[in-house]
Each structure stands twice: as structure tokens, then as C-alpha cells.
Amino acid sequence: MGWDVTAGDLDGDGVQDLLISAPYADGPGDTRWSTMDLYLFFGRPAAAWQTVLAANGSADVIFYGGSNPVTSDSNFPGWDLACGDIDGDACDDLAFSAPHADGPAGDRNATGAIYIYYGRPRADWAPVYDTMGEVGPVADIEIYGADENDAIGGIDLAGSLGANVAKSLALADLTGDGRAEIIFGAVYADGPNNARNSCGDAYVVFGDTREALTQLITVRPEDPGRHADIAFYGAVEMDFFGFCLAVGDLDGDTFGDLTVGALYSDGPPPPAQRLRRRLRLLGPSARGLGPQLRRAGGRSRPPAPGARREQPRGLPAGGRRHRR
Ligand SMILES: [Ca+2]
Numbered sequence: 001m002g003w004d005v006t007a008g009d010l011d012g013d014g015v016q017d018l019l020i021s022a023p024y025a026d027g028p029g030d031t032r033w034s035t036m037d038l039y040l041f042f043g044r045p046a047a048a049w050q051t052v053l054a055a056n057g058s059a060d061v062i063f064y065g066g067s068n069p070v071t072s073d074s075n076f077p078g079w080d081l082a083c084g085d086i087d088g089d090a091c092d093d094l095a096f097s098a099p100h101a102d103g104p105a106g107d108r109n110a111t112g113a114i115y116i117y118y119g120r121p122r123a124d125w126a127p128v129y130d131t132m133g134e135v136g137p138v139a140d141i142e143i144y145g146a147d148e149n150d151a152i153g154g155i156d157l158a159g160s161l162g163a164n165v166a167k168s169l170a171l172a173d174l175t176g177d178g179r180a181e182i183i184f185g186a187v188y189a190d191g192p193n194n195a196r197n198s199c200g201d202a203y204v205v206f207g208d209t210r211e212a213l214t215q216l217i218t219v220r221p222e223d224p225g226r227h228a229d230i231a232f233y234g235a236v237e238m239d240f241f242g243f244c245l246a247v248g249d250l251d252g253d254t255f256g257d258l259t260v261g262a263l264y265s266d267g268p269p270p271p272a273q274r275l276r277r278r279l280r281l282l283g284p285s286a287r288g289l290g291p292q293l294r295r296a297g298g299r300s301r302p303p304a305p306g307a308r309r310e311q312p313r314g315l316p317a318g319g320r321r322h323r324r
């Protein structure tokens with residue numbers, strides 16, 4: 001319990017409410033092994049908070065996720081959590097990512113999903129929500145990635161601290177209209193026309209009215225429903241752009257500004273690359289310098305955590321592991 005935590009006023013009473021995800025929880029009645037649950041505790045005066053809260057007994061709302069029926073791979077609902085007012089009704093809305101969710105028809109393995117629930121008065125919240133729709137309502141909005149293993153809204157780098165601290169989901173206003181945009185990364189995505197292996201993408205869906213935001217939103221243009229409004233692409237292969245992202249007003253003009261991390265980017269082109277370009281201009285007589293250039297400026301990076309076309313990894317070592 002505590003894989004990710006966040007706070008927002010989801011019932012509009014002016015008091016922040018607490019959200020916690022539990023990666024090894026087992027779903028309704030412990031029938032979904034390690035599918036990851038989320039717990040919502042409505043804010044209350046200090047004296048009304050108990051010192052010890054048991055999630056299953058005390059949470060005001062529980063959100064359940066699912067797993068791939070063929071591989072048993074957990075969808076990891078609650079990998080990243082965010083609160084913000086998407087529809088501008090002055091009540092925060094909740095988003096959580098499920099980076100191994102399998103697409104609108106369940107056949108797009110680990111493309112990833114973002115699930116969104118509009119804030120509402122406390123009496124209108126159901127006690128249980130279920131992304132599978134079996135024991136409670138489904139999300140108000142479901143956003144899916146474009147391709148298999150894009151893993152929108154999260155990533156695991158096994159054994160890396162980054163797995164715990166990176167946040168690849170945000171709800172924040174970039175346009176100044178008081179509605180939060182839905183912003184998420186896809187570190188394994190492959191850029192324009194899938195031609196840039198794991199360069200990483202990031203996407204923005206503009207906050208809007210509930211009527212304009214359809215229940216299904218996808219990154220893939222061929223899918224039905226609304227699509228992401230902006231796509232950002234990593235510069236070169238294996239940059240892992242979108243690994244983490246955050247919004248803050250960095251220049252004081254009241255508009256939120258977006259920062260996106262690219263974990264394995266190598267910075268500006270190394271001197272050898274620049275030299276190579278010059279050698280191309282110089283012609284065949286300069287080609288003998290090739291081996292020296294490779295020694296001097298070959299690209300290097302940390303060991304990649306799993307080749308792009310393999311299934312993204314499960315949770316870090318230690319504790320129970322999910323089947324992949
Ligand atoms: Ca509240």
C-alpha cells in the first residue's frame with residue numbers, strides 16, 4: 001500500500017481528500033490476485049481521523065482494476081494518481097493510470113490506460129468502482145494508448161529508484177481556461193509512424209465540458225471516439241521521453257508550463273556526430289577516420305531495462321511479483 005498517493009477535493013466540500021494505491025491488493029473479495037486497488041478517504045476534521053485506518057474497512061470509496069485474462073498480467077491501476085478539475089465545475093476530478101491495460105477491446109497488450117472519474121457530492125459517490133464493470137461502475141472516461149506495450153501513464157525500471165518517483169500523469173491547466181488538461185507519457189512509444197523505437201511520446205487531451213469529453217478517448221487515430229489533442233515525440237530512439245512530467249508556472253504568466261523528462265536522452269549531438277556530418281560534406285577521402293570517430297563518440301547509455309518489444313516489466317524485485 002502506498003505505491004502512489006495524492007490529494008484533491010473530489011466531493012467539493014472544500015476539504016482535500018486522500019487517495020492511495022496498493023499495488024499488491026487482490027481486488028473484490030481477494031479474487032483478482034495482485035491487480036492493484038485504490039482507496040479514497042474523504043477529508044475530515046483532524047479529530048475525526050482515526051490513528052489507524054485499515055483500507056478495506058475504512059476507505060470511503062474503493063477502485064478495483066483487472067488483469068489480462070490470457071497472461072494474468074496486472075493492468076496496474078493506480079500506478080500514477082492525479083487530481084484536477086477537468087470539466088471546470090470547481091470540483092476536482094480523479095485520474096489514475098493503468099500502464100498495462102489492454103486497450104478498448106482488450107486485445108492491445110499493455111498499451112496502457114488512464115481512467116477518469118468526475119468529482120461529485122459525497123452522496124453521489126458509489127462505494128465501489130470497477131474498471132472491469134463487474135462489481136461497480138466503470139470510469140467516466142477511459143483513455144487508451146496506440147500500440148501494444150506503449151504503457152501509457154507509467155513504466156517500471158526494475159531495481160531503479162525511478163520506478164518509485166517518476167510520475168507520468170498530470171491534470172493541470174495549460175491553456176488558462178480553468179479546466180485541467182489530461183497529460184500523460186508513454187515511454188515505450190515509438191514516435192511518428194512508429195519509426196523511432198522507444199523514443200517515447202507524451203500526450204495532452206484538453207480539459208473540456210463533459211459533453212465534449214467522450215467516454216472513450218484514444219491516442220490511435222483509427223480508433224473511434226475522441227483523440228489526444230497534442231502528441232509530443234522524443235527526439236531519437238530510446239530516449240524514453242515521457243518518463244516523468246510535471247506542470248508549474250515557470251515564467252509567472254499564470255499559464256501552466258509543461259516539463260517532460262527523457263530519461264535516456266544523450267543531450268546535444270556528441271562532437272563525433274557533428275564531425276561526421278562535416279566528413280560527409282568532405283567526401284570519400286575523409287572516410288578513413290570512421291573507426292576513430294566510433295571510439296571517440298559512440299553513443300552509450302545505461303543498460304536498457306528490457307528491449308522495446310518485450311513486455312514492460314512488472315513491479316520491482318522484492319515482494320510478490322506479477323506474472324509477465
Ligand atoms: Ca473533500
Ligand SMILES: [Ca+2]
Pocket residue numbers: 084085086087088089090091092093118119
Ligand atoms: Ca470537475
Ligand SMILES: [Ca+2]
Pocket residue numbers: 172173174175176177178179180181206207
Ligand atoms: Ca485548460
Ligand SMILES: [Ca+2]
Pocket residue numbers: 248249250251252253254255256257
Ligand atoms: Ca507560464
